[in-house]
Amino acid sequence: MSRPVDLLIIGAGPAGMAAALTAAPSGISIAILDDNPLPGGQIWRDGPQAQLPGQATEMRAQLQRYSNIHLHSACKVVALAGPKKLLLEDAERGYVLEYRQLILCTGARELLLPFPGWTLPGVTGAGGLQALIKGGLPVSGERIVVAGTGPLLLASAATAKKNGANVVRVAEQAAFDAVSRFAMGLWQWPNKAVQAVTLASRAYRTSAYVLEALGSDRLEAVRVQVGSRIEEMACDRLACGFSLVPNTEIGKALGCEIRDSAIAVNEWQASTLADHYAAGECTGFGGSELALVEGRIAGFAASGQQEKARELWPERQRWQRFAKRLNQAFALDPAIRKLAKPDTLVCRCEDVAYAELAEHTSWNAAKLNTRCGMGACQGRICSTAAHTLFGWEPPHLRPTFSPARIATLACLDEAEPSSWS
């Protein structure tokens, strides 16, 4: 095993890249890893149909310029391998990396909630469809309905439209009053006001949510509640996501405290575990600007530049105010929690229906009796849905955190064989 790296950063989205770039001038050794092939995270995901903004390409180029930053791309965390040691795997090898300090920048994922027909081919998350299109999925000429909640719906619709799709409806579950109050307050964040105008769509409706996806072998149409009316519209794709949930699993496994479903941090972005920081959307959903400033604060703090970190507190506060308004405006209508019918699948890996889960009182009881969460996604989708539907505390992720090769697991012998539970 090689020498410990001074600073390990998990996640190369806006927060992780910002953390690495602010810590780098101090000269400490930095490793930044991400499970995607290229840095950028969710918002700056690359691909044949992606158009990256200048800020993203510039930050990516800067990462290459620092000889003390080592980028581990297409690399995933497999397990804990002892105190301040992680078992990692990329396409070629498995290895144990030891670190002195860690910044978790693991971002967030979409909240997918069940409704009749949501498992039909042609139905994806809103950000999910955007990621597929950036990755090269052709959608030219397709009729697309985007639904769920939050600004990601408009971003996803804009990507689809730019690639030739016909976006027939953008169904936002939040009420008109909440959305317009939010929009009226955007003058305080002028770049967000400009973005809102750029992304605006004539297909946008508030108090609107999908009741059912219809089709036999694949999606053919959707039924949408729009205010007091029900619309049925033919479409080729439905992209439906109910905002984002922080990726806290690695932080939780390490022992960081989780508060309000996010990694708890103090003013230095330090978690409750010594030498472990967290920044960006794993500490709560708030957009890329908040992720960037949090990443910078964490990078400065972890490299001993506390004064520089402190100077950024007012900027973070400004974006925290934006995040608060965003989360208030797009809070879930209780009606969304009632869309699933008794036979609607909640765990689509193991085919467990809503009625089977509703008999139980906790995630563990439901898992033991129904196999929910035991499939390929290991509960990432359904335990989060169950948290929203039934209020059940999501489980601790147990190693391995992702599927791994046997040869990778054998590397644990080099570290501490008993340390990965």
Ligand SMILES: Cc1cc2nc3c(=O)[nH]c(=O)nc-3n(C[C@H](O)[C@H](O)[C@H](O)COP(=O)(O)OP(=O)(O)OC[C@H]3O[C@@H](n4cnc5c(N)ncnc54)[C@H](O)[C@@H]3O)c2cc1C
């Ligand atoms: C699907 C999706 C699409 C989005 N699209 C937009 C958009 O178009 N516009 C917009 O304003 N906002 C968008 N957002 C919101 C956006 O994620 C944030 O505003 C911003 O990207 C957050 O930055 P971050 O650095 O905190 O996290 P992210 O950008 O999410 O970056 C986290 C990175 O960490 C990696 N990672 C996580 N866990 C591990 C692990 N265990 N091992 C290795 N790597 C790991 C992830 O793959 C990811 O690359 C999107 C969010 C999602 C989920």
